[in-house]
Amino acid sequence: MIVTIKAEIFNNSKNYSDLNDLMHFFRKGKHRMNLRKSADFIAFDRAEWTKSLSRSDIDILRESSQAQINKREIVISNSDNEVEFNTKEAYYYLQQNLKIILEQEEYEKPFVLKILQEFDTTKELINSLQEGWLEFYNGAGSNSESILRTRITKNIDTNQNFKDPLNKYLRFYEIKDSDREYCIINSDETITEQKLPESKNKFLKENHIPHHILYKREKENYMPDSVFNGLIHHNDKKEFIKSYIKLSCHQKDFLDIEKGFLKPKSNPKRIKERTNLKQEVQELYKDLSNEQYRKIGLGLPFSNFKSEFSKYFGYVTKEDLEKRIKHQPKLTSKINPKEINERNEFEHIIHEIKYLL
Numbered sequence: 001m002i003v004t005i006k007a008e009i010f011n012n013s014k015n016y017s018d019l020n021d022l023m024h025f026f027r028k029g030k031h032r033m034n035l036r037k038s039a040d041f042i043a044f045d046r047a048e049w050t051k052s053l054s055r056s057d058i059d060i061l062r063e064s065s066q067a068q069i070n071k072r073e074i075v076i077s078n079s080d081n082e083v084e085f086n087t088k089e090a091y092y093y094l095q096q097n098l099k100i101i102l103e104q105e106e107y108e109k110p111f112v113l114k115i116l117q118e119f120d121t122t123k124e125l126i127n128s129l130q131e132g133w134l135e136f137y138n139g140a141g142s143n144s145e146s147i148l149r150t151r152i153t154k155n156i157d158t159n160q161n162f163k164d165p166l167n168k169y170l171r172f173y174e175i176k177d178s179d180r181e182y183c184i185i186n187s188d189e190t191i192t193e194q195k196l197p198e199s200k201n202k203f204l205k206e207n208h209i210p211h212h213i214l215y216k217r218e219k220e221n222y223m224p225d226s227v228f229n230g231l232i233h234h235n236d237k238k239e240f241i242k243s244y245i246k247l248s249c250h251q252k253d254f255l256d257i258e259k260g261f262l263k264p265k266s267n268p269k270r271i272k273e274r275t276n277l278k279q280e281v282q283e284l285y286k287d288l289s290n291e292q293y294r295k296i297g298l299g300l301p302f303s304n305f306k307s308e309f310s311k312y313f314g315y316v317t318k319e320d321l322e323k324r325i326k327h328q329p330k331l332t333s334k335i336n337p338k339e340i341n342e343r344n345e346f347e348h349i350i351h352e353i354k355y356l357l
Contacts, residue, residue, distance in 0.1 A: 001032070001071055001356075001357065002031070002032055002072065002073040002074070003022070003025075003033050003034060003073070003074055003076065003094070004034040004040065004073055004075045004076070005019075005022075005033065005040060005044070005076045006040055006076060006077035006078070007040050007043030007044075008077060008078050009077065009078070010040070010043040010046075010049060011047065013048065015087050016048070016049045018087035018088060019049050019087070023057065025095070026057075027057065029064070030131070030133050032064040032065065035061060035065040070338075070339070070354075071354065071355055071357065072336070076090045080163070082164045082168065089162065093168075093171065096170070097133050097171070098128075098173060098357050099135055099136070099137035099172050100112065100134070100136050100174075100175065100353065101172055101211075102138065102175060103139050103177060104306070106307060107219075110311055110314055111310060111313045112136070112175060113313075114313045114314065114316065115349055116350070118318035118321060118346075119318065119347055119349075119350045124357070125350065125353060128357055137172070145203045148170075148204075148207070148209065171356070172210070173352065173353055173356055174210075174212070175349070176200070176211060176212070176213050176214065177219065178200075178213050178218075179196075179217060179218070180193070180216070180253075180254050181217065181254055181281050182194055182281045182284045183253065183254060184280060184283070185250060185284070191250070193215070201213060210352065215345055217254045217255070218257075219310070220258065220310075221252060221257065222321065223309070223316075223324075224320035225245060225320075227312045227315070227316060228241045228244060228245060237302070243288075243295040243296050244257075247296070249324075251284060255296065257300050258302070258306075258309075259299045260300075261293070262297065262298065262299060269298065271293075271294060271297035271298065321346060322346075325344055325345050325346065326344070328344065331343055331345060333355070335355060335356065336351075336355045339355070
């Protein structure tokens, strides 16, 4: 993260102890000080605090400031607004690690970790995981909102350093399943995505928590065909996989791979009649023969599906993953107003996390 410290902070000796605390982050390379703004640089250069720094500290600050890094910037000042930070607020904010919230960490971590490993060519994010500056955070499924709500209200009445709502001081990035069941294929071959319910990210938007909603239904829908082909020799999986491989990329995107088209809680398992599916789902899978529909409809037999199937992400390649998203729409940044480049979904996630880090 880029930290701009305004001139009035350097000009007041009462801030020197707090500046020493902040210097710890710059020495470690966790954050970078911005010295490119002339008035602030002049105040920094003349400050008694600066004169107390070692030559190596000065070099660290100058070198890190000269690096053109596309990251989020925070401003430390005496201003009493909801955007900038005072020194104590800034320390609390910057000492936190950036937490990637996953609805179920155990099941989703292999998927997101593989994205970081394959699509971050600089390896900055893997290094940050190893340093402890970036971490995964279990959102406990649908309870992630209640966990965040607790964090947002915690300490707000007892800590006098927090003059604004606590969501300002949290460092989270949430990745959520879309739970989409279909897309609409238009006559000109363009795609209309299923509109998500407002509740999907209403809380996150209202509290300005950066997040990404996956394009496909769930993480399992990103599993490359190579994995399914590798499992086809299992007799209990063969029939499903032979039919699944023949599906179009759009059909694969929104199929419930674990449950197919099964009726909820049916015992023995019973498949829904096609006419009982949503009209848009019927349309997406209308080209399936009755036999294909039956085989797909039973879902993929897999013991402990959520945890065990996810492990196969550890064996796939970047090329495999790119094939599964090449038909998807490109994305622009939701959190960096200066970023206008379009990227595929995995590269988009990488750049969003790097910006927040």
